[in-house]
Amino acid sequence: MIDKKVSDQLASFLLCSWDDPKRQRIWTDTREDASVPTHPQPPRLSLRGITKQYPGCLANDDIHIDIAPAEIHAILGENGAGKSTLMKVIYGLVKPDRGELLWDGLPLDVKDPAHARKMGIGMVFQHFSLFDTLTVTENIALALGDDAKDLDELAEKIRTVSEKYGMAIQPDREVHTLSVGERQRVEIVRCLVQNIKLLILDEPTSVLTPQEVDTLFVTLRQLASEGCSIMFISHKLHEVKALCHKATVLRAGRVSGSCIPAEQDTTSMAKMMVGDDTPVSTTYPKTLGSKPTLQVSKLDLPSDDPFGVHLKNLNLTVNAGEIVGIAGVAGNGQEELLASLSGEHLSPAGSIVFNSVDVARLTPEKRREQGLAFVPEERLGRGAVPEMSLTENALLTGFLTKVGGKRLVQKGLVCWKKTEEFADQIIRDYKVKTAGRHAQADSLSGGNLQKFIIGREIMQNPKLLIAAHPTWGVDIGAATAIHKALIELRDQGAAILVVSEDIDELFLISDRIGAICDGQLSPLTPTPQSSIEALGRMMAGDFSAADESTGAAAATEGSTL
C-alpha cells in the first residue's frame, strides 16, 4: 500500500510548502538583517566533541559547534537527530560521556540547571516547565533562586522586561489561565529577567500561530542585537532561513553539515537533514467529497476539567472521499473535540450524526461497529498498550474485523491464528520495522508504532477515520508513508478528519481546512483557496477571513447541516 520509493519523497514533504509563494511572502520580508555578525572575541559557547551514549542509541557523536556573541544559531535536525540531548547537555540536565564545553573561551562543567542559569544560560523548553496553579511571578521566582526574595519587586521587573521586549504578560495571573503563546512568553521572560548571555529555544514555534511566530522573531532579533547569543532548535527550514545567522545540521547524532541559512536554499539544507539525494516536490491532488459522512451540528460540550476547554456551538461536516484538516494551537479544544467524536465523552443527542445515524450517545465500541476508526494522539497508552505484543494490540480495535471472511473473535473466543495473520498483514503492508508480531508495542520507535496503528485502523476499511496528530514526532520517511496511506484511503471513498498542529502537513493532505480556537471551530475553506496567513488568523480566533474568502463554500457547508 505504501510507495516503494518512499525515500524519494523524504525531502519532498519538507519542501512542498515553503516553496509555496504564499509562504514566501511571510518569511522573506524579514530576512534582510540575517547577516553574520563579526566576532573578534572568543565564541560565547564552544562545544568540543560532545558524545552521549544511551542504551541502544548514540544520541550525540563527537559534536563540535561554536556560537558567537549576538549570533542566532540554528540547530537543525529531524526528530531523534540528537538536538534535545545536546541542549540538555548544555543546560546541565544530562552529563556527556565525552567532550567539553568552552564558555567565553574557558572550560565549563555545567553541574545542573541552576549552575547553567548562574552562568547566563537560559532555556525555553518545548514542553513548558511551568507550574499551572502558581502565578507568573511565583513561577519566575522559583527559577531565580535566592535572588528573588521580594515578589513585588520581581513583579515590577517582569512588567518592565516584558514591555521592553514587546511580550506583555500580567505577573499576578495564574499560569493555567494563560494561553500557550502567553506561557511561552513567561518562559522567555523568565530567562530575560536574569543576566542572560545564551538563550536556548527548543522548537519554540511549534505551539504558535504564524502571527505569534513573527512577534517572537522580532523579540529574538532585538535580544541578539543587544549581544545575547541565541540557540534556535528547529526542523522548520523556512523559519531558520528567516531568523538565523548560522545553522548546524544534525543527523543521527552527528553534525552532518553547517551553513549560513540566508545563502542556502531550503533544498540543500533539507538534504543535510534527511541525507537524501533526490528530493522531489510532492503535492497530492485535491478532491471534493461527495455525500456527508460525519455531521456535527451545534455541539456544545462543557468540559468537566477546570483546565479543559468548553466546546461551543461547533459545526462540522466531513464528506465521503475528502480529508478535512483542523489546525489549532495546542489546548484549544482539540482533545475535547476528539473525545466527543470518538465516544470517550458522550454528547447531547442529535449533535453527532454519522452515516445518518445519531451516534452522540453511543460508546466508542458502538461507534466503531458503525465504521468509525480512531487514531489517538498518544500512541503508547491510548493507541496501543505498551506491554502488549503487536498481535494483541491488533486485536484491541480489530476484534470486529474479518480476515479471509472470518472474524477475529467468534462466539466469544479469540481466533489467534487469524489475529496473527492480521498483525502480519499490517506489518507487511505498512512496512513496520519490528522484530515481529510478538514484539511489545513499546519496543517500536514512534514512527513505526504510528504506522502500525494507522495500518490497523485503515485495514478495517473504516467509513470515517479520525486521526489526531498522525505524524507527530515521526521521521519524514514514515510521515510520507502515513500521508500516502491516508490519501489512498480517501480515494477509496472514506471520510477522514485530521487534527494537527503541523500547518504544513494540513496544507499538504487536506481538501478542506479550518482551525479550532478556544472551543470554537472556524468555517472550513477549500485548501487551495486558503493561505497560511488566513489560517493563522483563524487559529488566533479571527474567523472573518474564512467567511470572506469562501463565502460560497461556507454557504454550502451551512446547507448540508
Next chain:
Amino acid sequence: MDIDLITNVLYAMVRTGTPLLIVALGELICEKSGVLNLGQEGMMLMGAVVGFIVTLTTGSLALGFFVAILAGILMSLIFGFITMELSANQVATGLALTIFGTGLSAFIGAGYVGKPVEGLDPIYIPVLTDLPIIGRMLFGQDLIVYLSFALFGGVYWFINHSRPGLILKAVGENPHSANAIGLPVFKTRYLAIVFGGAMAGLAGGYLSLAYTPLWVENMSAGRGWIALALVVFASWKAERVLLGAWLFGLASILHLVFQGLGFSVSPNLLAILPYLATILVLVVLSSNQSRNRLVAPVSLGKPFYAKS
C-alpha cells in the same frame, strides 16, 4: 448551658484535637510535596510506644517526646527510602508502614500496657488563663498544645509566604518541571516526608504522654487515617486543617457534653460521630472532581524518576 460547661468543652475540644492537628499538619506538608504517606497511623503508634517506654524508664518527659519524634522520623525514612530510592508505589508502601508500625508497637509495648506515667501538666498563665470562656481553651493548656499553635502558624507561613514553601508546592505540582529548572526535587520530598514523620511521632507521644497518659495497644484509634481525610477535607489549606482538627475534637467529646446535659443517647452511637462526620464531609467534597483538581497537588502519589 452555663459558662463553665462551655469553657470546659472548648478546652477539651482543643486538647482532643491537638494530636490530630499535629499529625495532619505533617501530612499536609508531605502531600504538598506530592508524596502520599498512608503510614501516619503506624508512625504515630511507634512514637507513642517508644516515647512512653523512655519516659517510664527515665522519668523524663522531654526525653520521651524527643525519642517519640525520632521514632516517627525513622519510620518515615523507611517510607522515604522505599518510595524515593526504590520508586515503589506510595500507597502500598504507606499501608505496609501502618501495618508494620501497628504490629511492632504492640510487640514492643506488650509489657507496658496499663502502667502509669506522670503526664504533662497544663501551664497556668496569670490573668490569661482566667479569662472567661476562651481562657482555658487558649491559655490553660499544656506545652504541646501551645507548640501545636506555633506549628500551625509556622506551617501556614511556610506554605503561603516563604520561598521554600513555594518550592514545596512546585515540586508537588510538577516534579519534572521543578527538576528542569533546577529545584531539588529529591531533597524537598525527603524533607517533607521526614517532617511528616516527626509530626506523627510527636502526635503519638502526645497521646501516650499527655492526653491519656498511658500506653494501650492501638491507642491512636484511627487518628492517622482521620488526619489523612482531614487534609483532603481541608483542601490542602493549613487554616482549614486547624478548623477540621478542632471540629473533630469537638465531635469526639460530644458524648461527654450530652451526658453532662442529661441527654440519654447511647455513648457507643456518639463515639462514631467524629468518624461519621469526617466521612460525610469527605464524600461531599470529593464528589466535585474539578474543584479537587485545582486544589490538590497535581502529582500527589506519583513517583518521580530523575532522567540521567
